[in-house]
Amino acid sequence: MPLQRCTRDGGCDFEEAGLVLDANWRWVHKVGGYSNCYVDGSWDAELCPDPETCQLNCAVEGVNAEGYQNTYGVLTEPDGIKLQFISEGGNVGSRLYMTDGNESYKMFQLMNKEFAMDVDVSTLHCGMNGAVYFVEMDALGGHDSAFNKAGAKFGTGYCDAQCPQEKFDWREGHGICCHEMDIWEANREAAAFTPHPCSTTGPEKCEGTSCGDGSKGERYQGVCDKDGCDMNAYRMGAQNFYGAGPEFDVDTTKPLTVVTQFITTNGTDDGDLFEIRQVYFQDGQIIPHANSTLSGVAGNSITDEFCNTQKRAFGDEDHHQAIGGLKKMGEALRRGMVLSVSLWDDFSTQMRWLDSTFPVGASPGTPGVQRGPCDGSTSGPAHVRQAHRDSFVTYTNIKYGETGSTFPNAIPRQLASTVHV
Secondary structure (H helix, E strand, O other): OOEEEEEOOOEEEEEOOEEEEOHHHOOEEEOOOOOEOEEOOEEOOOOOOOHHHHHHHEEEOOOOHHHHHHHOOEEEEOOEEEEEOEOOOOOEOEEEEEEOOOOOEOEEOOOOEEEEEEEEOOOOOOOEEEEEEEEOOOOOOOOOOOOOOOHHHHOOOOOEOOOOOOOOOOOOOEEEEOOEEEEEEEOOOOEEEEEEOEOOOOOEEEEHHHHOOHHHOOHHHOOEOOOOOOEOOOOOOOOOOEEOOOOOOEEOOOOEEEEEEEEEOOOOOOOOEEEEEEEEEEOOEEEEOOOOOOOOOOOOOEOHHHHHHHHHHHOOOOHHHHHOHHHHHHHHHHHOEEEEEEEEEOOOOOOHHHHOEOOOOOOOOOOOOEOOOOOOOOOOHHHHHHHOOOOEEEEEEEEEEEOOOOOHHHOOHHHHHHOOO
């Protein structure tokens, strides 16, 4: 996977990097045989009555280049990667992590830095999400000689701010939590970037209330801010900013460059995180993120002030500030986070939180309810998997480095630093 590190004075140089498929997507089978250890969302009772026995009986399968393409729909592009929504083998979506090219995940330390990429979401319709984000996973994927012999090389160790309980967590009511910085969650109709701070350091197992289970009324009692503080132009009232067609400032029928900057209080790597800015580059033009048009909520970048006023304006629980706000998010960005790229659909909410009216049933006139132009009727997995089988997303020309160093055509730093105003 091409990856470039950039400086303002020296330009950009390639670093060794790769992408590895998440272990949750992989085939787990009997050691020395082909019997499935995991079928239809549950572990085989004979092979896997408990984790210790399962460890002895079962193995995670590797994936070769043909498998990545045909089974999982992961294709290489000249400058990056293409994720098919439905692969030739019928699998839906995928999730991958960037490695250092060996057996560890690449750890990005982005305080006082910027991250840039080219994206193409032109075929992603309502209910679909091409996501690029950072999570504070363990660099080795939880590898140890006793229990997890697979590690990062096989895509183990996933965590995020939703404290997911996935294939390899056996315990009911448990999960694995960590800081999450969503750089890009988007389809052709809507887009958002969102910090999700946690009170944790690195991945942490949760149990009971600390998992923040919304079905038990404990969403805002967990260790992570599950709502986050999102910047979604449509939700903030700028409904003509982002969409499919030349009438929008950002035209999603064409590729675009997305640059995200992490600004500190003192302009050094050691400062606290003060602001998260995002700007776009398309057809030779710099496009600042749209300003909020909502009364009492000003700005076009994420700051603690923006987040606090947004929560008040929308009547939302301010768990973001309760957890620690941007300062807490910045601590994780300084320690180092793993890059994840994915493409997915959504059984639980049909992606309404991104591109439609959410919560379901709320009045569209209520501030913060309208997230995008989709009405939800064509957003469910049953529809998108039939109607949009050929959809895909591409992520190319990934770069990171000093603020103002990754822009196309060597745009001067002073312009990159003030374009958000």
